[in-house]
Amino acid sequence: MSKIVEVDREACIACGLCVSVAPEVFRLEGGSSIAYNPQGADESIIQQCLDGCPVTAIFWQD
Template identity: 65%
Template sequence: MARTVWVDRDECISCGLCVSLLPEVFRFEGGKSEAYNPLGAPEEKLQECVDGCPVGAIHWKA
């Protein structure tokens, strides 16, 4: 099964990076990002968001 990601809403600072990079996966909900469709992109694209988030709020599900 493909790995998936989740966003820690307490850590997210709403910079918008993940939402602009992968709008098919992330969206703003209540002012914070959520991974509404965590299987919506290949792992390497998700990894770019994990690596690019300035506060490390995007995590791989174990």
């Protein structure tokens, strides 16, 4: 079963890192990032976004 990524929009500071790494998954909308296509890239690419997020606003859904 593949993982689904989510963004804590309250914590997100809209730095754009996730959008630059995985634009097929994330976009900036309303002052924060959203995962508009949560399974739109390999998990390893999405994991780079999780690891690089400066406020740890990106996470795998339980």
